[in-house]
Amino acid sequence: MTADHLAPVYAQWALDVVGAEGVHLLTRDNRRVLDLYGGHAVAALGYSHPRWLAALEQQARALLFQSNAVPLEVRARAATRLTRFAGLGLDTVFFVNSGAEANENALKLALKITGRRKVVAIEGGFHGRTAAAGAVTWGAAQKWYGFPQAPFDVEFLPRGDLEAIARVVGSDTAAVIAEPVQGVAGAVDLGQPFLAALRARCSEAGAFLVLDEVQSGMGRTGFPFAANMHGIAPDMLTTAKALGAGFPCAALLMADHVAAHLKTDDLGTTFGGGPMACALIEAVVDILESEGLLANVRRLAQQIRETCVTGPVVATQGAGFLTGLRTRRPAKDVQRELLERDILTGTSGDPHVVRILAPYVIDESHVAQLRDALAALPA
Numbered sequence: 148m149t150a151d152h153l154a155p156v157y158a159q160w161a162l163d164v165v166g167a168e169g170v171h172l173l174t175r176d177n178r179r180v181l182d183l184y185g186g187h188a189v190a191a192l193g194y195s196h197p198r199w200l201a202a203l204e205q206q207a208r209a210l211l212f213q214s215n216a217v218p219l220e221v222r223a224r225a226a227t228r229l230t231r232f233a234g235l236g237l238d239t240v241f242f243v244n245s246g247a248e249a250n251e252n253a254l255k256l257a258l259k260i261t262g263r264r265k266v267v268a269i270e271g272g273f274h275g276r277t278a279a280a281g282a283v284t285w286g287a288a289q290k291w292y293g294f295p296q297a298p299f300d301v302e303f304l305p306r307g308d309l310e311a312i313a314r315v316v317g318s319d320t321a322a323v324i325a326e327p328v329q330g331v332a333g334a335v336d337l338g339q340p341f342l343a344a345l346r347a348r349c350s351e352a353g354a355f356l357v358l359d360e361v362q363s364g365m366g367r368t369g370f371p372f373a374a375n376m377h378g379i380a381p382d383m384l385t386t387a388k389a390l391g392a393g394f395p396c397a398a399l400l401m402a403d404h405v406a407a408h409l410k411t412d413d414l415g416t417t418f419g420g421g422p423m424a425c426a427l428i429e430a431v432v433d434i435l436e437s438e439g440l441l442a443n444v445r446r447l448a449q450q451i452r453e454t455c456v457t458g459p460v461v462a463t464q465g466a467g468f469l470t471g472l473r474t475r476r477p478a479k480d481v482q483r484e485l486l487e488r489d490i491l492t493g494t495s496g497d498p499h500v501v502r503i504l505a506p507y508v509i510d511e512s513h514v515a516q517l518r519d520a521l522a523a524l525p526a
């Protein structure tokens with residue numbers, strides 16, 4: 148395979164994928180690789196889910212695209228299903244295309260509404276590659292940011308440091324942005340007490356709490372969102388990845404007191420909220436609810452926690468199918484060795500964490516396969 152014309156910006160795995168079936172990737176050399184990574188947490192329903200495919204085909208035949216200048220029933224239905232699924236009192240949706248774009252819009256709104264110029268983010272957090280999202284991403288400035296300056300003031304808060312919250316979040320703060328379970332950092336649950344303290348301080352200081360659930364959302368933790376798991380009501384929430392389960396789309400959900408500030412032309416996008424994306428968002432919510440997939444995630448995540456601390460794995464962390472396997476040896480070696488045994492997992496920002504972002508449709512046999520493969524690896 149030649150890739151001479153692609154930007155050389157991605158490290159790539161030794162995996163020549165030509166197709167997929169259920170929860171397996173099919174390779175050119177006829178391997179069936181169990182996919183416990185799902186393309187960075189996207190393939191929540193695995194591959195070729197019949198109802199996902201049917202929704203795609205039906206919408207493509209009915210109406211491929213119309214912009215937001217045209218009211219569409221499918222868009223209204225997707226917004227209703229999504230806000231009901233979330234159940235967090237975030238009753239207004241702005242559909243966009245990617246996680247970074249959702250965060251970009253959330254921060255823009257917070258800065259504009261409050262008239263303040265500072266955003267607080269959490270050490271270890273990842274929010275995307277655009278100007279605002281990159282500015283609140285931990286380590287981006289040193290590694291890849293590229294813009295001459297951040298578009299607003301940024302201060303990072305150490306994870307779990309309850310005492311620092313009151314010092315860092317104040318009357319100058321427009322928003323606090325946090326992944327309730329950090330993904331790229333290695334499946335790190337910020338925990339209920341820390342998130343509750345952030346919520347309380349934001350309310351006190353008149354700042355918006357923005358939860359970035361691009362990776363942790365849409366059932367991945369075994370709850371609609373990690374916000375539900377921890378009983379935290381943010382002012383805004385962003386989600387993407389599993390939202391379309393393979394169809395690219397994202398959403399910014401907001402509470403009434405945020406949406407009340409919006410007027411025509413404040414936000415916009417061509418592709419966001421397109422009928423294809425909306426049909427698949429509606430289908431994904433429908434499938435998650437009707438097939439009991441959140442319960443499956445909770446049950447099997449528990450099995451992973453109970454059985455997969457074996458071989459090089461010394462502990463687990465995270466929540467649901469945003470699970471980190473803490474390894475005694477470098478995670479990249481364990482990840483490679485699992486791939487040699489036909490199991491795809493991911494690494495993370497933590498060199499000793501292998502990340503599991505499994506499709507919600509796996510069963511006990513797949514957990515057993517992971518456990519057996521880990522047990523066979525050198526400790």
Ligand SMILES: Cc1ncc(COP(=O)(O)O)c(C=O)c1O
Binds near residue numbers: 274
């Ligand atoms: C928590 C979180 N936020 C934002 C993003 C950026 O999303 P996208 O790549 O769709 O822009 C990611 C991507 O990994 C993410 O994990």
